Amino acid sequence: MMRIDIISAVPELLKGPLDHSIVGRARKSGKAEIVVHDLRTYSTDKHGKVDDYPFGGGAGLVMTPQPVFDCIGSLRQVRKYQEVIFPTPDAPILDQQTVNKLSLHENIIILCGHYKGIDQRIRDELVTMEISIGDYVLSGGELPAMVLVDSMVRLLPGVLGDAESALDDSFQDGLLSPPVYTRPASFRGLGVPEILTSGNHERIRVWREEKALERTREVRPDLYGNFINKK
Numbered sequence: 263m264m265r266i267d268i269i270s271a272v273p274e275l276l277k278g279p280l281d282h283s284i285v286g287r288a289r290k291s292g293k294a295e296i297v298v299h300d301l302r303t304y305s306t307d308k309h310g311k312v313d314d315y316p317f318g319g320g321a322g323l324v325m326t327p328q329p330v331f332d333c334i335g336s337l338r339q340v341r342k343y344q345e346v347i348f349p350t351p352d353a354p355i356l357d358q359q360t361v362n363k364l365s366l367h368e369n370i371i372i373l374c375g376h377y378k379g380i381d382q383r384i385r386d387e388l389v390t391m392e393i394s395i396g397d398y399v400l401s402g403g404e405l406p407a408m409v410l411v412d413s414m415v416r417l418l419p420g421v422l423g424d425a426e427s428a429l430d431d432s433f434q435d436g437l438l439s440p441p442v443y444t445r446p447a448s449f450r451g452l453g454v455p456e457i458l459t460s461g462n463h464e465r466i467r468v469w470r471e472e473k474a475l476e477r478t479r480e481v482r483p484d485l486y487g488n489f490i491n492k493k
C-alpha cells in the first residue's frame with residue numbers, strides 16, 4: 263500500500279484523473295491512498311493567499327514559504343516520508359527507471375507549484391527530489407503530478423491484472439512496444455499481420471521483438487543506441 267499526499271493551490275485540477283480508470287480503481291480497492299491538500303487552507307493570510315511578487319522584480323507571482331512549510335510540517339508529524347517531490351521544468355527528466363524506484367516507497371509528498379515558481383527556500387529546505395516531465399513548460403505542477411502518480415500507481419502489486427502486466431510496457435526493457443491488433447481480423451479491407459493469428463507463440467514472440475527494435479530505431483535512435491550498447 264502506497265500513500266501519496268499531493269499539495270496544490272488548485273486541487274480542482276486533480277479531481278478527474280484521480281477518480282477514474284486504473285488510478286481510481288487502485289484507490290477504491292485500497293492499493294493506493296492518495297490525499298489532496300488544498301494549500302490555501304494552510305495560509306495564515308485572511309484571504310488564503312499563497313503567492314506574492316518576486317523580490318528584485320520580474321513577471322509573475324511566486325509561491326510563498328509559509329503555507330508550504332506549515333502544510334508539509336503538519337504532514338510530517340503524522341508519518342515519515344521517503345521523498346518530497348517537486349515537479350518543475352528545471353529538473354532531471356522523469357524516466358521509467360526512476361518511476362520503478364519511486365513506486366517502492368511507502369509515503370511520498372508531491373508539491374505542485376504554480377505561477378512563476380516557488381520560493382527557493384522551499385526547494386532548499388523541504389524538497390528532496392525534483393522531476394521534469396519533459397522539455398516544455400506547463401502552467402503548474404498539477405498535470406506533471408498526475409503523470410507521476412499514474413506511472414507509479416500502475417506498478418503497485420495487484421493494480422494491473424496479469425493480462426495488462428506492466429512488464430510489457432514500453433521502456434521496461436528499454437524498447438518501445440510493438441504494434442497490437444484486436445478483432446475483427448479484417449476491417450474495411452485492412453488485415454492483421456498473419457503471424458499474430460497463426461497461434462505460433464514462439465514466432466509471435468520473435469516478431470514482436472523485431473517490431474519493437476524496428477520502431478525504437480526509427481523513432482527513438484537514442485534509446486536504440488543504449489539498448490544495443492547494453493547487450
Ligand code: ADE
Pocket residue numbers: 349350351393394395396397398399400401402403406
Ligand atoms: N511544471 C511546469 N512545467 C513542468 C514540466 N515540464 N515538468 C514538470 N513540472 C513542470
